[in-house]
Amino acid sequence: MSRITEEQVKHVAHLARLSFEDEEIATLTTQLGDIIGFAEELNGLDTEGIEPTTHVLDLVNVLRDDVVRASLPREEALKNAPEQEEGQVLVPQIME
Amino acid sequence: MALFDEGLVELKKKLHNKEIKSSELIDESFKRIQEVDDQVKAFLTLNEEAAREAAKAIDEAVEGDSSLLLGMPIGIKDNIVTKGLRTTCSSQFLDNFIPLHNATALEKIYTAKGIMIGKLNMDEFAMGSSTENSSYQKTRNPWDLDRVPGGSSGGSAASVAAGEVLFSLGSDTGGSIRQPASFCGVVGMKPTYGRVSRFGLVAFASSLDQIGPLTRTVEDNAYLLEAISGHDGYDSTSADVDVPNYASHLTGDIKGLKVAVPKEYFAEGVNADVKAKIQDAIKQLESLGAVCEEVSLPHTKYAVPAYYIIASSEASANLARFDGVRYGVRAESNDLIEMYKKSRNEGFGDEVKRRIMLGTFALSSGYYDAYYKKAQQVRTLIKQDFEKVFEEYDVIVGPTTPTTAFKIGEKVDDPLTMYANDILTIPVNLAGVPAISLPCGLSDGLPVGLQIIGKPFDEGTIYRTAHAYEQATNLGLKPALKGVNA
Numbered sequence: 001m002s003r004i005t006e007e008q009v010k011h012v013a014h015l016a017r018l019s020f021e022d023e024e025i026a027t028l029t030t031q032l033g034d035i036i037g038f039a040e041e042l043n044g045l046d047t048e049g050i051e052p053t054t055h056v057l058d059l060v061n062v063l064r065d066d067v068v069r070a071s072l073p074r075e076e077a078l079k080n081a082p083e084q085e086e087g088q089v090l091v092p093q094i095m096e
Numbered sequence: 097m098a099l100f101d102e103g104l105v106e107l108k109k110k111l112h113n114k115e116i117k118s119s120e121l122i123d124e125s126f127k128r129i130q131e132v133d134d135q136v137k138a139f140l141t142l143n144e145e146a147a148r149e150a151a152k153a154i155d156e157a158v159e160g161d162s163s164l165l166l167g168m169p170i171g172i173k174d175n176i177v178t179k180g181l182r183t184t185c186s187s188q189f190l191d192n193f194i195p196l197h198n199a200t201a202l203e204k205i206y207t208a209k210g211i212m213i214g215k216l217n218m219d220e221f222a223m224g225s226s227t228e229n230s231s232y233q234k235t236r237n238p239w240d241l242d243r244v245p246g247g248s249s250g251g252s253a254a255s256v257a258a259g260e261v262l263f264s265l266g267s268d269t270g271g272s273i274r275q276p277a278s279f280c281g282v283v284g285m286k287p288t289y290g291r292v293s294r295f296g297l298v299a300f301a302s303s304l305d306q307i308g309p310l311t312r313t314v315e316d317n318a319y320l321l322e323a324i325s326g327h328d329g330y331d332s333t334s335a336d337v338d339v340p341n342y343a344s345h346l347t348g349d350i351k352g353l354k355v356a357v358p359k360e361y362f363a364e365g366v367n368a369d370v371k372a373k374i375q376d377a378i379k380q381l382e383s384l385g386a387v388c389e390e391v392s393l394p395h396t397k398y399a400v401p402a403y404y405i406i407a408s409s410e411a412s413a414n415l416a417r418f419d420g421v422r423y424g425v426r427a428e429s430n431d432l433i434e435m436y437k438k439s440r441n442e443g444f445g446d447e448v449k450r451r452i453m454l455g456t457f458a459l460s461s462g463y464y465d466a467y468y469k470k471a472q473q474v475r476t477l478i479k480q481d482f483e484k485v486f487e488e489y490d491v492i493v494g495p496t497t498p499t500t501a502f503k504i505g506e507k508v509d510d511p512l513t514m515y516a517n518d519i520l521t522i523p524v525n526l527a528g529v530p531a532i533s534l535p536c537g538l539s540d541g542l543p544v545g546l547q548i549i550g551k552p553f554d555e556g557t558i559y560r561t562a563h564a565y566e567q568a569t570n571l572g573l574k575p576a577l578k579g580v581n582a
Contacts, residue, residue, distance in 0.1 A: 012456050012460060015456050015460060018441060018452065019441060028450065032457065035511065035512065039467060039471070040401075042402060042405075050473040050476050052469055053479055055333075056528025056552075059333065079194065080193055082421075
């Protein structure tokens with residue numbers, strides 16, 4: 001049995017803000033199933049009580065003084081924006 | 097003899113003696129690119145005008161200027177942002193993206209008076225091991241144009257091997273500097289996590305990514321790493337640790353050096369001739385006075401699955417920023433969510449989508465503990481493997497890759513086979529330790545890479561070992577550029 005269903009793949013695609021054709025969903029279901037199966041090799045290892053490593057350096061929060069500094073001018077910041085209006089980025093309407 | 101057959105120290109001496117000019121070095125770069133890049137396909141974007149101007153300015157005031165990289169031509173991987181110069185990460189999503197600032201590593205190169213020649217091809221968003229996942233072009237291995245240069249920093253390795261630049265910068269998340277360096281017969285260093293600022297490196301997996309140098313010689317590598325290293329207020333994960341003068345470590349003396357040889361790095365799946373070349377290199381280290389002993393890194397076989405869960409999970413979060421709002425591709429739609437989805441579908445290639453999907457799945461409700469947390473616990477065990485060995489040994493040596501460069505198209509359709517190729521480089525990223533790959537001979541005419549792994553922030557001992565080996569063997573490998581008339 002596959003480790004992941006087509007329905008799950010569609011749900012994950014929505015979470016990831018991706019969408020696929022039906023044919024691609026079928027291929028992805030197989031491929032992800034294989035990769036997840038491969039990842040399940042980790043289950044052969046007893047990790048009871050082992051602390052997870054999120055980061056290799058012994059860092060704590062890095063803080064700095066809150067100092068006002070020059071920032072990018074608005075025109076600069078908008079240079080790469082695909083759509084803009086009146087000095088702001090433009091997106092499709094989100095409220096009625 | 098070609099200009100770039102000489103190293104940084106010799107070239108700088110000639111600059112100061114007025115035997116050559118920086119402009120000639122830059123001319124040599126662009127001439128060579130013109131001659132061979134339509135076959136090697138390492139470069140995506142050239143910085144010709146600005147590079148020539150910079151060289152001219154250096155030539156006018158060369159006297160008494162002791163800057164570390166004075167007038168030297170350098171290629172930059174296309175996931176390192178360059179102010180005013182297109183930066184695509186080899187993705188259609190960023191086809192028209194012009195950064196507003198420079199990465200810190202590039203700023204440091206400019207401070208050291210290095211000259212940026214252009215931007216180098218890579219696997220899209222650094223996801224891949226062959227540079228075949230570039231949405232623009234397939235870079236080819238200068239040793240055999242039918243073969244891949246490795247990846248993801250394939251353009252960075254191929255450009256140095258082909259003599260298009262003196263050196264280059266790449267990035268390494270699971271082997272993306274060392275594996276292409278190995279395949280192309282050049283020297284590539286993945287520094288300790290935190291050694292080089294990641295500010296301006298387009299993030300793939302933030303807890304694993306590091307920028308590092310690719311060069312022809314160990315000495316050049318040591319100088320380039322010194323130039324780009326150091327704490328940076330713009331990267332809270334850059335370490336506040338002194339940057340040594342690495343070149344001063346290149347003593348040629350490794351008498352009494354304690355070298356660990358992990359048996360897992362010679363397991364099934366590692367090509368017999370690759371193993372033989374590495375065994376020869378180990379004998380060479382012994383003849384130089386090093387003490388080599390077999391050790392075990394028992395969790396090695398779990399590194400690849402743990403890595404693909406962790407790296408893909410981090411990638412799924414990092415690549416959420418590509419939404420079509422502030423930069424990059426923007427698809428037409430009246431609905432915001434639809435606009436995101438369509439933009440991302442148009443902009444991303446298959447491997448990138450696959451990894452975002454895997455990462456989103458591993459982080460999703462109900463699966464987090466089983467996959468993501470489990471992988472992080474395995475990461476702890478892998479890190480402890482290294483810590484234990486480094487209690488008794490100075491460096492760990494083994495092959496960089498299980499095989500030499502494979503053929504273009506050979507593995508691209510099978511993600512799992514492609515992933516398995518990174519088994520010997522991935523543990524280093526998970527543990528955060530530094531490692532170099534340097535050439536140690538040819539197998540059927542293709543370069544084999546020797547990997548030397550060191551303790552955290554001890555790149556100096558890696559360089560000392562690599563340099564002693566390089567000087568003793570004096571391989572001086574140069575690709576034939578089969579099929580290229582140069």
